[in-house]
Amino acid sequence: MANGYSLALRQAKLNAITTAVGNAGILTIYSGTQPTTGGTATTALVALTCGTPFAPSATGTLGGSVTLSPTLPSATTATVAGTATWYRVTTSGGTQVIDGTVTATGGAGDLQLTTTSVSVGLQIQLTSWSIAGGNP
Secondary structure, eight states, rough: OOOOOHHHHHHHHHHHHHHHOOOTEEEEEESSSSOOOOOOOOEEEEEOOOOSSOOOOOTOOSSEEEOOOOOOOOOOOOSOOOOOOOOEEEEEEEOOOEEEEEETTTOOOOOEESOSSSSSTTTEEEEEEEEOOOOO
């Protein structure tokens, strides 16, 4: 059975992630098999600069996640072709903070793109992104 965390603890965890990423963190989308968290990255398809702050504050009656809709990175152009499968968020200085899954819109990935089939010059647009803070 999974652990169940209080609302206050889930909010603290989500706010700690925002603090750890800091201002203008980097979201890099990769192809290939996602490594163990923090492991050696595979092929980078595109890098986007995240908002400042990284995510909205986790307050109120928030459930188990923060949706980054208000602070999604702006669309940017892919520099390498491949199939987007996972992502990594680092600080602006390159320190790894979060790894997660990528799927096309409507999929079950943490981060959703209009398409996971990336070609050089394709405009990459995030459609949905949420970070779980524990039990819902």
